Each structure stands twice: as C-alpha cells, then as structure tokens.
Amino acid sequence: xxxxxxxKRFISSAVAGLAGISAIPYLPGRVLSEIPGNRPVGKTxxxxxxxxxxxxxxxxxxxxxxxxxxxxxxxxxxxxxANGNNERLVGKAVSGIxxxxxxxxxxxxxxxxxPSEGKGKKGAGEISNLLNSRLEASLKALGTDxxxxxLYHDASRENLLFHSEVMKFFDxxxxxxxxxxxxxxxHNDLITLHEMNNRELFxxxxxxxxxxxxxxxxxxxxxxxxxxxxxxxxALT
Numbered sequence: 001x002x003x004x005x006x007x008k009r010f011i012s013s014a015v016a017g018l019a020g021i022s023a024i025p026y027l028p029g030r031v032l033s034e035i036p037g038n039r040p041v042g043k044t045x046x047x048x049x050x051x052x053x054x055x056x057x058x059x060x061x062x063x064x065x066x067x068x069x070x071x072x073x074x075x076x077x078x079x080x081x082a083n084g085n086n087e088r089l090v091g092k093a094v095s096g097i098x099x100x101x102x103x104x105x106x107x108x109x110x111x112x113x114x115p116s117e118g119k120g121k122k123g124a125g126e127i128s129n130l131l132n133s134r135l136e137a138s139l140k141a142l143g144t145d146x147x148x149x150x151l152y153h154d155a156s157r158e159n160l161l162f163h164s165e166v167m168k169f170f171d172x173x174x175x176x177x178x179x180x181x182x183x184x185x186x187h188n189d190l191i192t193l194h195e196m197n198n199r200e201l202f203x204x205x206x207x208x209x210x211x212x213x214x215x216x217x218x219x220x221x222x223x224x225x226x227x228x229x230x231x232x233x234x235a236l237t
Contacts (some may be wrong), residue, residue, distance in 0.1 A: 106153035
C-alpha cells in the first residue's frame with residue numbers, strides 16, 4: 001500500500017537527508033547569480049547552481065543563453081528530446097562558453113531494440129553498439145568532446161541498467177574523461193532501482209520525480225504517476 005506523508009514531514013525529511021539540497025528563500029528581484037554558493041553534486045566533484053535549467057521543452061536558443069547569463073550553470077537535455085534537436089540547440093547556446101557550463105544529457109536503451117535481450121555475447125554487442133552510437137551522436141550535436149553528466153535515460157529494468165556491458169560503457173567513459181559522472185533517470189514507482197544502486201554503489205547520480213505530494217501528471221503525455229514517498233526518501237538518504 002502506498003504511504004502518504006505530510007508536507008511538513010516531507011520538507012523536514014528532505015532537507016535533513018538529501019545531500020546537496022537545501023532550502024532557498026524567495027528573493028524577489030534577485031537573479032540566481034546573487035545567491036551565494038553552488039551545490040556539490042554528491043561526490044562527483046561537480047558544483048552546480050541550486051536550480052537546473054531543463055532545456056527539454058525549449059526550442060529557443062536565446063532563452064538558454066539568458067538563463068546562463070542570469071547565473072544558471074547546469075543545463076539538462078537528452079538524446080531523445082526533439083529527436084536530437086534539443087541537444088543541438090543546447091550546443092549552439094553554449095558555444096564559446098562550454099567550460100562555464102555543466103551539461104547533463106541522457107541516452108536511452110530501449111529493450112525493443114535488443115533482439116537478444118542483452119543475453120550472451122551477441123546481446124552485449126547489441127548494447128555496446130547502441131550506447132556508443134548514441135554517445136557519438138550526442139557529442140556531435142552538443143559540439144563538445146565531453147559531457148559532464150551522462151544518464152541512462154528512463155531506466156525501468158534492473159537487468160539492463162546493471163548489465164555488465166552498460167556498466168563497462170559508463171566506466172570506460174569516465175576513465176577516459178569523456179564524462180565526469182554517470183547516473184540514471186527513472187519515472188513512476190521504480191524505487192527498486194534506487195535501492196539496488198545503494199547496494200551496487202555504481203551510479204553517481206539518481207534523477208527522480210520528487211515533490212511533497214508523491215505524485216505528478218506528465219506535462220506532455222498527461223500520464224499520472226505516483227510512488228511510495230517514505231520509501232523513496234529512505235532510498236535517497
């Protein structure tokens with residue numbers, strides 16, 4: 001049964017337990033750059049502004065540039081957003097100032113694209129080919145030779161997220177400096193993935209829907225999602 005916690009308990013638990021997150025007061029008339037101090041992203045060594053600019057719903061390059069000018073330094077995008085055009089948009093926006101911006105992008109591994117379901121040598125080859133081709137496409141679209149944070153997009157299956165070939169792929173990119181940190185994004189009530197990562201201690205970053213209600217309606221698809229709030233907080237602390 002889904003557990004619901006009060007807004008007060010949600011706030012106190014979140015502020016007390018989530019590393020790198022703290023309450024930011026409402027400061028009318030002030031831009032983000034005037035709020036002192038960036039936040040460390042876990043133990044990655046990456047420091048970012050308290051608020052990220054999600055570029056996935058943006059098709060205006062000037063809006064991304066304006067956000068950067070106002071102090072945002074973390075820009076979130078993904079290979080599948082707008083069929084790759086969103087990464088191209090971000091790449092244009094950060095051209096010439098790439099070193100001043102932290103880019104987080106995502107690549108998807110769709111189970112329907114894996115005839116061998118990741119099994120055996122053939123399955124490992126299929127995974128490797130897909131991930132490497134998408135990484136190459138992302139780097140080209142972004143106009144960069146590195147991505148600060150790369151996420152496995154919309155994770156849903158443990159056998160793929162923690163597949164040896166997937167982990168080898170991310171490890172290799174980090175060791176060569178192509179990425180600085182790796183992680184995964186997950187929607188809906190997939191807390192088992194976060195709990196498994198707590199045991200495996202592999203991925204640096206977890207990206208999840210998170211609010212005091214324990215549910216949300218997707219802004220594009222209209223799909224409703226909810227989760228066990230108390231269990232999620234426990235997995236993230």
